[in-house]
Amino acid sequence: MMKKTTNPNEINFKDKFDLNDKVIVITGACGLIGKAFCEAVCQFGANVVVVDIESSEPKKFAKKLSKKHNKEMFGFSVDVSNKKSVTLLKNKILKKTKKINGLVNAHQNKSHLIFEKFEELNEDNWDKVVDVNLKGTFLMCQIIGTHMAENGGGKIVNLPSTYSVVAPNQNLYKGTNMGCPAAYSASKGGVEALSKYLSSYWASKNIQVNMITPHGVWNHHEKQFEENFAKFSPMERMSYNHEVASSLIYLLSDASSYVTGDNLLVEGGWTVW
Numbered sequence: 001m002m003k004k005t006t007n008p009n010e011i012n013f014k015d016k017f018d019l020n021d022k023v024i025v026i027t028g029a030c031g032l033i034g035k036a037f038c039e040a041v042c043q044f045g046a047n048v049v050v051v052d053i054e055s056s057e058p059k060k061f062a063k064k065l066s067k068k069h070n071k072e073m074f075g076f077s078v079d080v081s082n083k084k085s086v087t088l089l090k091n092k093i094l095k096k097t098k099k100i101n102g103l104v105n106a107h108q109n110k111s112h113l114i115f116e117k118f119e120e121l122n123e124d125n126w127d128k129v130v131d132v133n134l135k136g137t138f139l140m141c142q143i144i145g146t147h148m149a150e151n152g153g154g155k156i157v158n159l160p161s162t163y164s165v166v167a168p169n170q171n172l173y174k175g176t177n178m179g180c181p182a183a184y185s186a187s188k189g190g191v192e193a194l195s196k197y198l199s200s201y202w203a204s205k206n207i208q209v210n211m212i213t214p215h216g217v218w219n220h221h222e223k224q225f226e227e228n229f230a231k232f233s234p235m236e237r238m239s240y241n242h243e244v245a246s247s248l249i250y251l252l253s254d255a256s257s258y259v260t261g262d263n264l265l266v267e268g269g270w271t272v273w
Contacts, residue, residue, distance in 0.1 A: 016253060018254075019249070021046075029058060035061070047071060047074075049097065051075075052078075058076060061075060082139075083139055093144075100148055130190075149206075157252065161184070165213060196209075210256065212244065234270075
């Protein structure tokens, strides 16, 4: 129970960020942002459950984290769009850890649609993106989140997108080979709406559901894209994955004990103008 006091001297604010003895499940853990999430959470003392598709080698990454941080981490593969796969994942995690304190849904699918125009968007490709981004977040929340709701509570952090907040600026992609598919925006908009729904639905179960919205995370982008991005960003640069990861500690820890349903924008002011 949260300490009832008006005296800040009674509070150790530094300890509020401590994640020791917490078990945090992170999907998309072997991705650009996911790896930064894992490292940050490990540094603050948690045991991380590295979850990703088999080809990303989550077990291998978990072993690296275990060796570096001298603490047991676990790696499992999953198809987030498949209920049986997610249920099996939950059972495997609980067999190893006995508890789950936090869930971070950092998985996403959009790369195979990056060049597909809306007029030519294939129905099957739409389904692939929505199945992973939206249905996958739904299933992870339903199966892992329900376990937490029935066992004392926990923290859920989902990742919508800047393009669930505003529309893509098509000028950003001029002169590049890049673009943002409509299915991605639609699926991420669903993630944001679902997160708000669950924040209210599970509030009485001691579950806090929040969001992190990154934007323009640098990953050796085309020079033209970087130049375009700088023109439209108040900070005149792209972000780095470690800048996104810092916000996760706040949302997973007791530091955010009175925050739920929030979308923490880590987008360099992109949406302010």
